[in-house]
Amino acid sequence: MTTxxxxxxxxxxxxxxxxxxxxxYLNQIxxxxxxxxxxxxxxxxxxxxLQHWGLDKPExxxxxxxxxxxxxxxxxxxxxxxxxxxxxxxxAIIDHHKLVGGLETKGPINIRIEPVACTxxxxxxxxxxxxxxxxxxxxxxxxxxxxxxxxxxxxxxTTQEDKTVAYSLAEDLGVDIAAYAAEMFAAKSDxxxxxxxxxxxxxxxEYAVEGTKFRVSVLETTAPAxxxxxxxxxxxxxxxxxxxxxxxxxxxxxxxxxKEEATLLVPNDLVRTLASKSFDATAEGDTVVLPxxxxxxxxxxxxxxx
Numbered sequence: 001m002t003t004x005x006x007x008x009x010x011x012x013x014x015x016x017x018x019x020x021x022x023x024x025y026l027n028q029i030x031x032x033x034x035x036x037x038x039x040x041x042x043x044x045x046x047x048x049x050l051q052h053w054g055l056d057k058p059e060x061x062x063x064x065x066x067x068x069x070x071x072x073x074x075x076x077x078x079x080x081x082x083x084x085x086x087x088x089x090x091x092a093i094i095d096h097h098k099l100v101g102g103l104e105t106k107g108p109i110n111i112r113i114e115p116v117a118c119t120x121x122x123x124x125x126x127x128x129x130x131x132x133x134x135x136x137x138x139x140x141x142x143x144x145x146x147x148x149x150x151x152x153x154x155x156x157x158t159t160q161e162d163k164t165v166a167y168s169l170a171e172d173l174g175v176d177i178a179a180y181a182a183e184m185f186a187a188k189s190d191x192x193x194x195x196x197x198x199x200x201x202x203x204x205x206e207y208a209v210e211g212t213k214f215r216v217s218v219l220e221t222t223a224p225a226x227x228x229x230x231x232x233x234x235x236x237x238x239x240x241x242x243x244x245x246x247x248x249x250x251x252x253x254x255x256x257x258x259k260e261e262a263t264l265l266v267p268n269d270l271v272r273t274l275a276s277k278s279f280d281a282t283a284e285g286d287t288v289v290l291p292x293x294x295x296x297x298x299x300x301x302x303x304x305x306x
Contacts, residue, residue: 003069003091006037008080012203013148016046017141018073018119020055022094024138025123029130034071037061039082043202045148048187053140064088074119078102079206094122097297117157120145124165136173143169144184151220151257152181157295185257189221196230196237200250205296209304213247218296220255224263227254231286235267255294262293270306277305
């Protein structure tokens with residue numbers, strides 16, 4: 001039976017690219033029949049990666065059947081995976097996020113979780129010398145994933161390992177990192193085709209603080225004004241998205257990649273209090289700027305307080 005390889009819902013570049021990379025490795029190196037899958041439409045940067053490197057967009061699936069062999073990448077959180085994930089036959093987990101718990105396996109499996117910025121960095125190490133057999137598009141996807149998750153090494157999650165792998169891949173591919181990253185971020189910043197609800201869900205994770213459930217959304221962009229010009233309608237849409245998704249409040253952080261800061265939309269007193277307690281920031285209007293804040297994993301989620 002074909003092994004499905006997929007990451008989290010609302011797939012970003014790393015979740016999309018890592019599924020493709022690992023499927024190539026299983027098929028071509030390990031002689032295991034595998035296919036990458038997506039749990040939703042990829043974001044604009046991930047779509048750019050597919051087009052730029054001539055990669056086919058993986059099939060989008062909503063759920064999986066009992067006993068379906070799967071490899072999970074770029075997450076280990078059941079809330080970000082298909083509803084029947086514990087009915088599947090989980091073969092392996094490759095991730096760079098904290099261990100959440102809640103997944104069940106049918107036997108011992110390989111799990112590799114490391115404190116680096118990107119799943120593709122871990123895969124580079126796991127594939128090792130066999131990467132010499134990879135075609136350009138697989139190496140290109142790997143480089144794109146790393147530059148995306150590190151925000152071209154600006155993110156505080158960036159490690160020396162991420163940098164070393166990225167520079168090695170770029171040299172091999174003959175890619176100028178700064179020029180290529182600028183193309184990637186331009187694609188990521190083009191959100192004109194998305195509705196407010198789609199923007200709020202595009203790159204988001206659910207997280208609870210003292211019983212209050214949040215959808216923590218992050219939009220990384222080189223053109224924050226494009227998003228902030230829609231702040232009124234975005235804040236109005238937060239109410240319906242929260243109701244539909246079963247959370248108490250949507251939080252939206254607009255990360256300015258170039259200025260290395262985030263702007264938090266402040267629709268009500270709950271978020272105003274959260275800004276004060278979490279980031280020692282005073283929100284007098286409907287936005288507050290958080291200098292240096294760029295990473296949900298390292299700077300936003302760990303500091304949330306109400």
